[in-house]
Amino acid sequence: xxxxxxxxxxxxxxxxxxxxxxxxxxxxxxxxxxxxVVAPMRITYKMATLQLFACNVDTALITNxxxxxxxxxxxxxxxRRSYSSGNPGAAGGLDVLVAxxxxxxxxxxxxxxxxxxxxxxxxxxxxxxQPSTDAIPVIPPSTSIDFxxxxxxxxxxxxxxx
Amino acid sequence: MNGFITTxxxxxxxxxxxxxxxxxxxxxxxxxxxELPLALHERFELRSLTLSVLAILTPGVVPFYxxxxxxxxxxxxxxxxxxxxxxxxxxxxxxxxxxxxxxVCVVETPGTYRVVISNNTNNTDLSVAATGSLRFYY
Numbered sequence: 001x002x003x004x005x006x007x008x009x010x011x012x013x014x015x016x017x018x019x020x021x022x023x024x025x026x027x028x029x030x031x032x033x034x035x036x037v038v039a040p041m042r043i044t045y046k047m048a049t050l051q052l053f054a055c056n057v058d059t060a061l062i063t064n065x066x067x068x069x070x071x072x073x074x075x076x077x078x079x080r081r082s083y084s085s086g087n088p089g090a091a092g093g094l095d096v097l098v099a100x101x102x103x104x105x106x107x108x109x110x111x112x113x114x115x116x117x118x119x120x121x122x123x124x125x126x127x128x129x130q131p132s133t134d135a136i137p138v139i140p141p142s143t144s145i146d147f148x149x150x151x152x153x154x155x156x157x158x159x160x161x162x
Numbered sequence: 163m164n165g166f167i168t169t170x171x172x173x174x175x176x177x178x179x180x181x182x183x184x185x186x187x188x189x190x191x192x193x194x195x196x197e198l199p200l201a202l203h204e205r206f207e208l209r210s211l212t213l214s215v216l217a218i219l220t221p222g223v224v225p226f227y228x229x230x231x232x233x234x235x236x237x238x239x240x241x242x243x244x245x246x247x248x249x250x251x252x253x254x255x256x257x258x259x260x261x262x263x264x265x266v267c268v269v270e271t272p273g274t275y276r277v278v279i280s281n282n283t284n285n286t287d288l289s290v291a292a293t294g295s296l297r298f299y300y
Contacts, residue, residue, distance in 0.1 A: 016293065017181075159263055
């Protein structure tokens with residue numbers, strides 16, 4: 001490990017992935033942050049926290065039939081490359097942070113994502129709920145399952161990865 | 163400057179986030195994302211400011227530009243309160259546009275600086291997001 005010079009520090013930019021408390025309706029998603037990477041840049045993604053403050057229904061009543069994607073919990077923060085539109089839960093995400101209930105969910109800091117492939121990287125928060133597909137729904141399909149949530153995180157952009 | 167950084171020096175640098183999650187921006191409107199007062203002997207550098215235009219919410223209209231040079235939508239660093247003469251800005255050219263991170267914008271003049279995202283049309287609503295960071299030295 002070498003020392004850091006002023007020039008090196010100037011070439012490192014810590015970019016925010018931040019969403020203040022927001023109501024996210026059933027099936028909706030919001031782009032939280034976008035970073036454009038060109039050669040020879042590098043991004044390093046370590047830290048993100050997803051907090052679910054509130055839900056308009058009892059989360060204990062939510063079944064797998066309410067989930068758009070069964071493995072993505074109630075809500076999720078995903079990192080995608082070259083995202084333009086469409087449900088962000090579809091295959092192809094580089095990383096996902098899943099919230100399985102109310103509370104705070106954080107990435108494991110040792111699970112580092114490093115990307116140098118040129119492109120636009122986006123972080124998208126999504127509400128993974130849909131009208132129940134169960135034969136006997138616990139929550140009426142006409143009820144919108146909404147969350148109040150917030151995201152805090154950071155991604156490091158190094159302008160010259162060489 | 164290519165000297166090594168001491169812990170004291172490092173403690174006097176801050177990364178200031180510029181974050182604007184996906185939001186509906188109505189035609190002709192602008193929103194201040196961040197505001198930063200700069201005093202004498204302080205300095206900040208803007209390296210990265212990215213604008214994402216995620217959706218056009220008024221389909222089927224021909225955008226009428228209020229300021230042709232600033233394109234459909236733009237995000238910029240401004241001194242003072244007027245949306246003229248940005249010190250650095252990214253204007254809509256494709257879905258994601260960014261300032262040139264290799265051409266750093268260094269600001270040392272004392273004053274109040276704002277980062278503003280603006281819709282430069284009078285008939286087209288947009289869904290936009292912006293992400294960036296300032297490095298602040300004091």
